[in-house]
Amino acid sequence: xxxxxxxxxxxxxxxxxxxxxxxxxxxxxxxxxxxxxxxxxxxxxxxxxxxxxxxxxxxxxxxxxxxxxxxxxxxxxxxxxxxxxxxxxxxxxxxxxxxxxxxxxxxxxxxxxxxxxxxxxxxxxxxxxxxxxxxxxxxxxxxxxxxxxxxxxxxxxxxxxxxxxxxxxxxxxxxxxxxxxxxxxxxxxxxxxxxxxxxxxx
Amino acid sequence: xxxxxxxxxxxxxxxxxxxxxxxxxxxxxxxxxxxxxxxxxxxxxxxxxxxxxxxxxxxxxxxxxxxxxxxxxxxxxxxxxxxxxxxxxxxxxxxxxxxxxxxxxxxxxxxxxxxxxxxxxxxxxxxxxxxxxxxxxxxxxxxxxxxxxxxxxxxxxxxxxxxxxxxxxxxxxxxxxxxxxxxxxxxxxxxxxxxxxxxxxxxxxxxxxxxxxxxxxxxxxxxxxxxxxxxxxxxxxxxxxxxxxxxxxxxxxxxxxxxxxx
Numbered sequence: 095x096x097x098x099x100x101x102x103x104x105x106x107x108x109x110x111x112x113x114x115x116x117x118x119x120x121x122x123x124x125x126x127x128x129x130x131x132x133x134x135x136x137x138x139x140x141x142x143x144x145x146x147x148x149x150x151x152x153x154x155x156x157x158x159x160x161x162x163x164x165x166x167x168x169x170x171x172x173x174x175x176x177x178x179x180x181x182x183x184x185x186x187x188x189x190x191x192x193x194x195x196x197x198x199x200x201x202x203x204x205x206x207x208x209x210x211x212x213x214x215x216x217x218x219x220x221x222x223x224x225x226x227x228x229x230x231x232x233x234x235x236x237x238x239x240x241x242x243x244x245x246x247x248x249x250x251x252x253x254x255x256x257x258x259x260x261x262x263x264x265x266x267x268x269x270x271x272x273x274x275x276x277x278x279x280x281x282x283x284x285x286x287x288x289x290x291x292x293x294x295x296x
Numbered sequence: 297x298x299x300x301x302x303x304x305x306x307x308x309x310x311x312x313x314x315x316x317x318x319x320x321x322x323x324x325x326x327x328x329x330x331x332x333x334x335x336x337x338x339x340x341x342x343x344x345x346x347x348x349x350x351x352x353x354x355x356x357x358x359x360x361x362x363x364x365x366x367x368x369x370x371x372x373x374x375x376x377x378x379x380x381x382x383x384x385x386x387x388x389x390x391x392x393x394x395x396x397x398x399x400x401x402x403x404x405x406x407x408x409x410x411x412x413x414x415x416x417x418x419x420x421x422x423x424x425x426x427x428x429x430x431x432x433x434x435x436x437x438x439x440x441x442x443x444x445x446x447x448x449x450x451x452x453x454x455x456x457x458x459x460x461x462x463x464x465x466x467x468x469x470x471x472x473x474x475x476x477x478x479x480x481x482x483x484x485x486x487x488x489x490x491x492x493x494x495x496x497x498x499x500x501x502x503x504x505x506x507x508x509x510x511x512x513x514x515x516x517x518x519x520x521x522x523x524x525x526x527x528x529x530x531x532x533x534x535x536x537x538x539x540x541x542x543x544x545x546x547x548x549x550x551x552x553x554x555x556x557x558x
Contacts, residue, residue: 100393101346101347117355126517129538279402293306
């Protein structure tokens with residue numbers, strides 16, 4: 095390891111250091127990064143669809159989706175641009191509750207999340223079940239702002255945050271693990287921050 | 297066309313800082329001489345890693361301002377008062393020092409000559425850095441591609457690459473420069489007074505001969521949101537706009553990368 099002349103750094107506290115994955119630093123704001131312009135999605139035209147391959151299994155309006163059971167999750171989040179933010183509070187519908195409402199048992203091990211702006215990202219189903227993930231519709235007690243992915247975004251906090259697709263409009267079960275938008279552009283297929291899986295080959 | 301990071305791990309490498317150039321009172325360019333630097337595409341960034349004597353490390357991402365094929369890699373770093381890494385670069389780093397980088401990285405906020413044009417670049421503050429790489433790439437590789445840069449800075453003194461931009465605007469047919477200065481009324485008539493607005497974008501689009509084939513917008517999140525909203529209102533297609541947003545409060549990492557989410 096090459097020591098950088100004159101660099102001493104500003105260390106996080108012991109507790110912060112324990113919660114920061116390798117290469118990450120603690121951010122107190124909430125930076126926004128996205129590939130393009132922010133789509134404005136009105137809740138009265140919003141639709142969320144669950145698919146198996148090309149086949150739609152069930153579609154929800156905003157009103158219908160809001161009748162599903164809400165789960166609250168408090169989690170640390172980690173962006174591949176190197177910031178982490180602790181104790182963020184989200185509310186939404188777990189993927190298990192989405193499947194239950196559709197009467198669907200997981201037909202494959204792989205899911206591709208799709209978004210209104212054409213974005214997509216892959217997550218293994220095993221990472222979406224239980225209280226590890228949800229379709230989030232509220233952040234810190236309020237509707238999610240458009241630049242943070244509102245009306246609804248995927249929330250998978252144990253993976254780098256590009257997996258938590260903004261402006262979510264579909265979850266699709268796929269036969270194989272299919273690369274999404276960033277995964278096709280050199281980013282890791284899985285994206286575990288604790289193993290620092292930032293790029294293909296990491 | 298999208299660039300991609302080739303398969304295989306992108307390795308860290310130690311690079312020498314060859315030169316440091318002050319761009320503005322808060323922005324400096326750091327020129328690096330990497331041992332390996334292949335397949336760089338304008339708009340990409342690098343990860344930088346610093347190591348303290350006890351092994352503590354800090355990593356940040358910085359945009360590259362130099363063009364593909366340039367002999368040195370130019371990182372342009374804004375000093376952020378609250379930052380951990382940018383003050384170190386500004387106050388401690390000297391020519392001859394070594395730092396670690398890995399890259400180039402990023403496959404979305406990039407422009408290659410095959411992508412063609414017309415190209416509209418919109419930058420706020422240090423968000424101009426990856427756009428400068430594209431401008432330089434155009435001059436070197438594709439001078440026939442129409443390209444316009446709309447750049448917002450607080451004062452004339454805060455305009456990064458000011459002399460080079462003005463010289464290029466004079467010398468390069470097909471390149472149009474529009475610098476908007478928001479916090480003073482510039483005496484020099486080559487600068488617009490005020491924010492980037494619909495009238496200015498209208499003028500730029502007319503100069504480009506209509507909506508661009510590719511638009512790249514880079515700056516703070518509020519800047520990018522305002523600018524992309526304006527472009528869409530003025531008829532630029534959503535699908536043609538690529539953005540790179542940086543900042544947080546307090547942001548670190550001078551210019552942040554064209555990276556996934558958030």
